[in-house]
Amino acid sequence: MSQPDLLSRFPRVRLIAGPTPIQRLDRLEQLLGDRRAGVSIWAKRDDFMELGGGGNKLRKLEFLVGQAKSEGCDTVIAIGGVQSNFARLAAAACAKTGLACELVLAQMVPRDSSIYQGNGNVLLDRLFGARVHILAKGEDASKFATDRASEITAAGRKAFMATLGGSTPTGCLGYVDCAFEIALQSAELGLDFDQIIIPNGSGGMHAGLAAGMVVAGKDPSRIRAYTVLSAENASLLATVDKTNVVLALLSKSERVGPKDLEISGTQLGDGYGAPTPDMVEAVAIVGRSEGLLLDPVYGGKAFAGLLSDIQNGTISPGTNVLFVMTGGSPGLYAYADALNSN
Ligand SMILES: Cc1ncc(COP(=O)(O)O)c(C=O)c1O
Structure with a gap:
């Protein structure tokens, strides 16, 4: 059974016109200069959809x-x-x-x-x-x-x-599809992304992507998630469970364990929805260099994690990184007080 056929038995309404673009953030790379350690930074534009302001x-x-x-x-x-x-x-x-x-x-x-x-x-x-x-x-x-x-x-x-x-198993299927989409786009670009960077809130995006990668024969530990809601270990265990339930829903026999998924708790700060100075800086850097909007609760924190992990070498120099931009820019207006302080 081909990968798209795997999803065709589930009822679906079309809300997204087609694959969201993958773009290199070259102005951001220039601005970071030596701080990027030769890492190529690409964005999967899941904030770029025609309905309701878009988003994951x-x-x-x-x-x-x-x-x-x-x-x-x-x-x-x-x-x-x-x-x-x-x-x-x-x-x-x-x-x-x-x-x-x-x-x-x-x-x-x-x-x-x-x-x-x-x-x-x-x-x-x-x-x-x-x-x-x-x-x-x-x-x-x-x-x-x-x-x-x-x-x-x-x-x-x-x-x-x-x-x-x-983030029910059915909801997660949307990100199984996204994993297939990224695999196809990577092949078209002639690029294999070493890391795929995402925020992890309720864990459904992570679980869907991980299940999709397992089905596509790729290593799900390439997805590097920053938890923004639960503590690191709780988020890891919940996301492992969710991934396995999604694999079962797809009638697949493969299963993942905690060592197969990567979740970092470094960006949680004071917890869900609590702004951090690194998030404020990440939102500003991406805005000023690319004219793109991260959000203060999810993408801003994940991007802060990406910058920090490039600097401390957790993300290896010279690798190709895909940052999934998940939308959420309306949240910026609700955090004007935190963001205006920059
Ligand atoms: C903009 C944005 N990015 C990322 C996420 C995280 O997705 P998930 O809850 O599936 O982990 C959310 C969840 O609300 C979101 O709104």
């Missing part, structure tokens, strides 16, 4: 909305943090595919400024027509969402529950 969650939503439609659901209930990119893109995907959308947004980050609570992703959620439920601190998002689903059922409709980050 659209890949998951192609399969999640596909599943919702195949189950006859008319409403998607998505759970996330207040500035969830997944929630924003779920709202956009529902608008595009004619589903109702309800967002249950929990207080996952201790930031109560009006820009954090009302600008950035939340502003766009409402513009995309979603019904937004912003919970109070400590309120149980799963319970709230389950109660809403029961009310929707009682009204004769059917809700599909999309839990945190869309």
Whole structure:
């Protein structure tokens, strides 16, 4: 069975037009000068998609909305943090595919400024027509969402529950596909990327990419992830489990263990959504050299990890590195206070 055929049996709606580009960041390389130690830095532009401002969650939503439609659901209930990119893109995907959308947004980050609570992703959620439920601190998002689903059922409709980050095994299939896409583009470019750099939040992107690489016969430890949500070991164990569940969903017999995946906890700082000076610097460097936007919660921290690991030699001099730009730039507006200090 060919690699794309492997995914064809899963219901899917198309939200992305085609492969996202891979571009060399040559202006950034120039700006870094000796700091880049001869490393070639490329970007996979998963922030460059036509729907809802784009971002990695659209890949998951192609399969999640596909599943919702195949189950006859008319409403998607998505759970996330207040500035969830997944929630924003779920709202956009529902608008595009004619589903109702309800967002249950929990207080996952201790930031109560009006820009954090009302600008950035939340502003766009409402513009995309979603019904937004912003919970109070400590309120149980799963319970709230389950109660809403029961009310929707009682009204004769059917809700599909999309839990945190869309990182169910079905959602992860979007990044299995991305692994195949990267393999094809690498062959076209005549390049073998030594490292693929990503942030790891709920771990679905990492698990999907890792499973896709295993299926494609490539070493998943080439993916170097920086956790932005859980502690290093917890993130590793959860991502190993997720990868194996995705492999099982694909009816593959291969399995991975903790030694097969690379996750670094060096960029977590004070935890999920907490800005770090290195993140602020990374966002500024990429903006000034390439005119590209990283986000403050995921890509900014992962890029800070990339720069730091080039400098300390963890990423070997002279290698080819692919940084997956995952979108999330609306979050910049919610962090204006942290970013303006630079
Ligand atoms: C912009 C962005 N990048 C990366 C991630 C991390 O993806 P995952 O949750 O699958 O680890 C997220 C998750 O919300 C995101 O919004």
